[in-house]
Amino acid sequence: MRKRKILIVEDEKIIAEDIKSTLLKFNYEIPEIVANGEIAIRKAEELKPDLILMDIMMEGNINGIEAAKQVYQEFGIPIVFLTAYSDEKILEQAAESSPFGYLIKPFEDRELRATIEMAFYKSKMEKRLRKNRDFLLKVIDTVPNNIFVKDKDGKYLIVNDSFAELYNTKPKKMIGKTDRELIANSKIKTVDLESIVKDDLNVINGKKKVLIPEESFSLENGKKIWFQTTKVPLDSPDIPDVLLGVSVDITALKDSFYRLQELMEETVNGLISAVEKRDPYTAGHQRRVSLLANAIAVKMGLEKTKADGLRIAAMVHDIGKIYVPAEILSKPGKLTSAEFDLIKTHPQAGFEILSTINFPWPVAEIVLQHQERINGSGYPNGLKGNKILIEARIISVADVVEAIASHRPYRPSLGLEYALNEIVSKKGILYDVEVAEACLDLFKNREFSFSV
Incomplete structure (x- = not known):
């Protein structure tokens, strides 16, 4: 030895x-x-x-x-x-x-x-x-995801090669430095540093896991890359208040989603064009309802995913009327009971058309429910209150306001004031209170106009 x-x-x-x-x-x-x-x-x-x-x-x-x-x-x-x-x-x-x-x-x-x-x-x-x-x-250097450990001051303690490459440096050169110090010499042109710091502190001070579904980095070459990041607090006997972060590059997924969205838009526009050729009024009505519904969603602070689905659903909410004879849709005067029953089939018909399309949102269900009312007096299923999707509750208000305020084939416009009075009088009875108030505030504060 x-x-x-x-x-x-x-x-x-x-x-x-x-x-x-x-x-x-x-x-x-x-x-x-x-x-x-x-x-x-x-x-x-x-x-x-x-x-x-x-x-x-x-x-x-x-x-x-x-x-x-x-x-x-x-x-x-x-x-x-x-x-x-x-x-x-x-x-x-x-x-x-x-x-x-x-x-x-x-x-x-x-x-x-x-x-x-x-x-x-x-x-x-x-x-x-x-x-x-x-x-x-x-x-961890062999893992394609970004892996890092930071302290309470935002200084990096451990980083892997993949993450260091994003900052155009080596892992050792990142140790002891913050994002703000590193970005100047990195590939990154713009990033929301305030959000990063806020998320870090939420993890460390709150001792809880935080999932950032998506965050973007704009690079010098103009490209935007997207990450989904998970941050969790770590218990370290030597260094208190540290976090572990793992970021997954979802850029390809986002690009695919955008391409899918474009295809969805083309499909929806194709459906709208089909309606326009048969009934120009319905197509214009759908577009205006979509504009108002989107404005209500913004006013309510509806989450982006739901707002995206709402916009698409509102643009085709009356697609089922393609099966209703044109002479009934444009008939002047009062409809007979049989004719109105035929009109009432359009949500179900729309649901059946849209169910064949694989939307990333419940578009078919929203269209099926847009004639439901919160007291259960709507159709086709007599749903009540929160059993009706929030997107459908928004479309129902926007639909009524646009229909009353606009010219119809069988009657002139009844005016915006008349339409808003309908919402005021039936708020909490037929129409969701929060949705109705958001709609009324838009017009009261001149934040929305059908002429825009």
């Missing part, structure tokens, strides 16, 4: 020789004794000892603490400090250099051996941990 080498750094020759004699007795190899910090650093690189016994207070420009810091940072050699002082301030300074043990002079042989063996054991465990950490970092 190879003898373990110990370099002695001690400026008192008698003490140094005494330590050497003891270590030789314990079967350690002593390649050299040096008397100051500068030489200790050079010999550490040259001799590559397994451990260094370092006196804290020595002659020369570099004391034992400074020498130990450099040796450990550059060569990873474990240090055991020797000192005749037990001064708390000196020991605090020594602790900053990550020593593997202390010996207060004078010490006994068994203390020396026990401290050295403990230092070797600690060094072995640290190397094993470092090896495992390096292995883990290699693993």
